[in-house]
Amino acid sequence: MTTLREAVALFLEAKRLQQQNNTQKETKKMDEKQYMGEIKRTMNYEIDLDQRLSMLALGLAGEVGEIVDHIKKAVYHGHEIDHVELGKEFGDVMWYLYNLMDDLGVDPDIVRFLNVEKLRRRYPEGFSEEASQNREE
Structure with missing residues (x-):
């Protein structure tokens, strides 16, 4: 069974390897303005603001739940942490969070x-x- 401390250590090791790999090849960076432009392109603006806020808040909770479930399975069920999958889920969390902040003017x-x-x-x-x-x- 993987402890939370071990899971964090594995994540940090993956990050170190990623950074090491990035020094070997050119990495494309995306700033916040570029990111906002990309995610706004995929937002459904045909629904009204109240519906968007509800959808975004519920989606954010759901995506955070997926991260929590992934970590729970690693800590309590003996699963390996899949950093690629977690990275995708973190991206989904960012999509919902940044769109929610944008719609609220934050x-x-x-x-x-x-x-x-x-x-x-x-x-x-x-x-x-x-x-x-x-x-x-």
């Missing part, structure tokens, strides 16, 4: 900034179990 830069600020307040010296247990928010 700027991803502001979301990242607010998240980092919250974490700095919560863990000014970095994460610790004590800080986690005694935090105010």
Whole structure:
């Protein structure tokens, strides 16, 4: 049975190998603006905003559930982690999340900034179990 720690170690090893492989060949990068252009192309704008918001929120929950299920099977059922499949699921999560933020008028830069600020307040010296247990928010 693979523990969560072992699963994370396997993922990090796959990432290291991917980066090593990327140094051997040219890697095409995609910035946020390009990504938004690509995913907007595949959004169904024929449905109204309320329907889109519902579809996006439910789709996001479903895709996160697929990632959770994949990890559950690795940790508790002895399955191997399939990094390619997980990568596809993370991509689906991004599709739903970025489309949802776009429809709600939420700027991803502001979301990242607010998240980092919250974490700095919560863990000014970095994460610790004590800080986690005694935090105010």
